[in-house]
Every structure is written in structure tokens, then in C-alpha cells.
Amino acid sequence: MRIAIVGLGLIGGSLALKLSKEGYPVWGISRHRATCQEVLERGALQGCGTDLAQLADFDPQVVVICTPLEQVLVTLAALVPHLSPQTVVSDVGSVKQPIVAPATELWPLFVGGHPMAGKTLQGIQAAEASLFLGRPYVLTPLPQTQPQAVEAMKELVTAVGAEVVLADxxxxxxxxxxxxxxxxxxxxxxxxxxxxxxxxxxxxxARTLASSGFRDTSRVGGGIPQLGLEMARHNQQALLAALRGYQVQLGKIERLIEGERWEELLQVLQRTRQEWQQFRVNQTPS
Incomplete structure (x- = not known):
């Protein structure tokens, strides 16, 4: 299976590194020649260019668009003239509703994707082949999505060591x-x-004393601002509902502390400890 990666940042670069390591022919497209050169030097690509038209000669069977969320549909539209009719296309965006349906209209063999993996650092310099190992990788096919497209993406997800999760x-x-x-x-x-x-x-x-507790709870808020903005802009309603739910729970805790209702607060903390243990993040990998 020949694979093309459009966008060679953290996610795209990591996909290229791992897929090449697994023996897949991989071609890359980047806006910057220097990025192409770096990935080629790391042995992650068979070839790399800055023009989408160059993909026609490589004739990929799967293309993964790893651009920022707001560029996915524009990139797909620009890709269409250079794809063979059997090419499967996916993306890696963290929001799917605004992308999947219009992308499927543009290209019937589109399958939405979202690897649940990342780092605070971004860019090709932060890319690593092990980024996806043991992590969920969500695929979001629609009812009309062709089965062969989903199967191709399942193969890719398995190849990078991730776990396939299907979701609407x-x-x-x-x-x-x-x-x-x-x-x-x-x-x-x-x-x-x-x-x-x-x-x-x-x-x-406070800055001097900040240790693991502050580090763990503040890390994602100190990440890439543009990514946070994309989350809020493109997943607005779901995020607002989550924020309101959070504010309700925070208000309950505030009232318990204000009223010195220590036994009730203990019960809340005991319950949240039990619930936290149900999340995958707290599970030891096998």
C-alpha cells in the first residue's frame, strides 16, 4: 500500500516515520523544502515535494491530510485532480462533524480520522515513530462510506501500532x-x-513551588494556542455543553467548602477517585 502524507508536522511526520519503518512506501508533501529535506534525511520518505501535483506520479493508494483543521477541506479540494479514483483519503483533525460530510461529498472514498496522541511540542522535530503505540485512533465513517476505504484505514492504523476505534x-x-x-x-x-x-x-x-500537580493540570493549557482556538471554533456547541457541566460540578464543590461540609466533600472525592479509575488514561498498558 503506497501512502502519501500531506503536512509533515508532529502527526504527519510521526506517521511517516512509523509507516516507513514498517516497510510501506511513503511520499510526503510539505509547504517547506527544508521540512522535506529533514524527513528524507531521517529515512521516513521515498520522496517529498511542495506541490500536490507531484502525487500523481507516486499514485498513492491512501492519502492522509495532516494539515491544521481549517485547511483540510481546502487541501482535499486541491488534491482531487491529482488522485486516482481508487485512492482513499483521510485526515487527522480533532473535530469531525464540520469535516466528514463535506469531505465525503468532495471525495466518496474519504474516511475521517483522529489519532488520540500528541505532545506539547509541535513540528517535524518532535515527530517520533512510537507516538501512536497503544493509543486509540478514531475512524468516523458515514453510513455511505465504502467498506474498502475503511479497511484501508484500519490497515494503516494497525501498522502504526494504534487501536482502531469506530465512532459516529x-x-x-x-x-x-x-x-x-x-x-x-x-x-x-x-x-x-x-x-x-x-x-x-x-x-x-507559586511559580517556584509549582510541581507535578500544577504541571499535570496545566500542561495542555500551555500548548499551541492555534490548536485550542480550532477546538473552540469548530466544536463550539459540544465544548460549551462540557464547560457548563464542569461549572455545575465546580459550583457544587465550592458550596461544600464554603459550608464546611467536609464529609460530603470527602464523598465527592471518593466518588471521583472511583470514576477516574474507569478512564483509559489510568490503565496500565498490557
């Missing part, structure tokens, strides 16, 4: 609003709240 685009967006997009906004609010401390000595002391 709407349900995907609702789920990631809770476990991905909401944490970014909560984390950003935490950083902003600490930053509004008026006493500079206390603020400096």
Missing part, C-alpha cells in the same frame, strides 16, 4: 469535548487564574 462523527465530537477540548480550556483558565495573583512575591513563590 457527532458522538466523537461530544466525547472529545469532554476529554480533550474541555481540559485545554480548564487548564488555560487555571494558568490565567494563577497569573492574576496581585502580590508579585506570592506569584513568584
Amino acid at each position: 462523527p457527532e458522538r466523537h465530537d461530544q466525547a472529545v469535548a469532554w476529554i480533550s477540548h474541555l481540559p485545554v480550556m480548564i487548564s488555560a483558565a487555571l494558568i490565567a487564574a494563577v497569573g492574576q495573583e496581585e502580590d508579585p512575591d506570592i506569584l513568584e513563590l
Whole structure:
């Protein structure tokens, strides 16, 4: 299976590294010649260019668009003249509803994708072949999506060491609003709240004392601002619902503390500990 990666940042570069390592012929497209050169030097590509038209000679069987979310449909439209009718196309965007249906209209062999993997660092320099190992990789086919397109993407997901998860685009967006997009906004609010401390000595002391607790809860809020903006803009309603649900729970905790209802607060914390243990993030890989 010949695979083309359009966009060679963290996700695209990591896909290229792993797929090449697994023996797949991989071609890359990047806006920057320097990026092409770096990925070629790392042995991740058979060839690389800056023009989508160059893919016609490679004739990929699968193309994965790894551009920012707002560029996926534009990139797909530009790709269409250079694809053979049997080529499967996917993306890696963290929001699926605004993408999957219009992309399928543009190209019937489109399958929405979202690897649940990432790092605070971005760009080809941060790419690594092991990024997807053991991680969920969501595919969001529609009822009319052709089975052979889904099977091709399942092969690719398995090849990079990830776990295939099938989901409806709407349900995907609702789920990631809770476990991905909401944490970014909560984390950003935490950083902003600490930053509004008026006493500079206390603020400096807080920064000095910040350890694992603050690191773990603030990390995603200190990530790439454009990614957070894309989440909010393109998954607005699901994210707003999640934010409101969070505010309800935070208000309950605030009232328990204000009323010195310590036993009830303990019960809440005991319950959240039990619920937290049900999330995959707390499971030890086999």
C-alpha cells in the first residue's frame, strides 16, 4: 500500500516515520523544502515535494491530510485532480462533524480520522515513530462510506501500532469535548487564574513551588494556542455543553467548602477517585 502524507508536522511526520519503518512506501508533501529535506534525511520518505501535483506520479493508494483543521477541506479540494479514483483519503483533525460530510461529498472514498496522541511540542522535530503505540485512533465513517476505504484505514492504523476505534462523527465530537477540548480550556483558565495573583512575591513563590500537580493540570493549557482556538471554533456547541457541566460540578464543590461540609466533600472525592479509575488514561498498558 503506497501512502502519501500531506503536512509533515508532529502527526504527519510521526506517521511517516512509523509507516516507513514498517516497510510501506511513503511520499510526503510539505509547504517547506527544508521540512522535506529533514524527513528524507531521517529515512521516513521515498520522496517529498511542495506541490500536490507531484502525487500523481507516486499514485498513492491512501492519502492522509495532516494539515491544521481549517485547511483540510481546502487541501482535499486541491488534491482531487491529482488522485486516482481508487485512492482513499483521510485526515487527522480533532473535530469531525464540520469535516466528514463535506469531505465525503468532495471525495466518496474519504474516511475521517483522529489519532488520540500528541505532545506539547509541535513540528517535524518532535515527530517520533512510537507516538501512536497503544493509543486509540478514531475512524468516523458515514453510513455511505465504502467498506474498502475503511479497511484501508484500519490497515494503516494497525501498522502504526494504534487501536482502531469506530465512532459516529457527532458522538466523537461530544466525547472529545469532554476529554480533550474541555481540559485545554480548564487548564488555560487555571494558568490565567494563577497569573492574576496581585502580590508579585506570592506569584513568584507559586511559580517556584509549582510541581507535578500544577504541571499535570496545566500542561495542555500551555500548548499551541492555534490548536485550542480550532477546538473552540469548530466544536463550539459540544465544548460549551462540557464547560457548563464542569461549572455545575465546580459550583457544587465550592458550596461544600464554603459550608464546611467536609464529609460530603470527602464523598465527592471518593466518588471521583472511583470514576477516574474507569478512564483509559489510568490503565496500565498490557
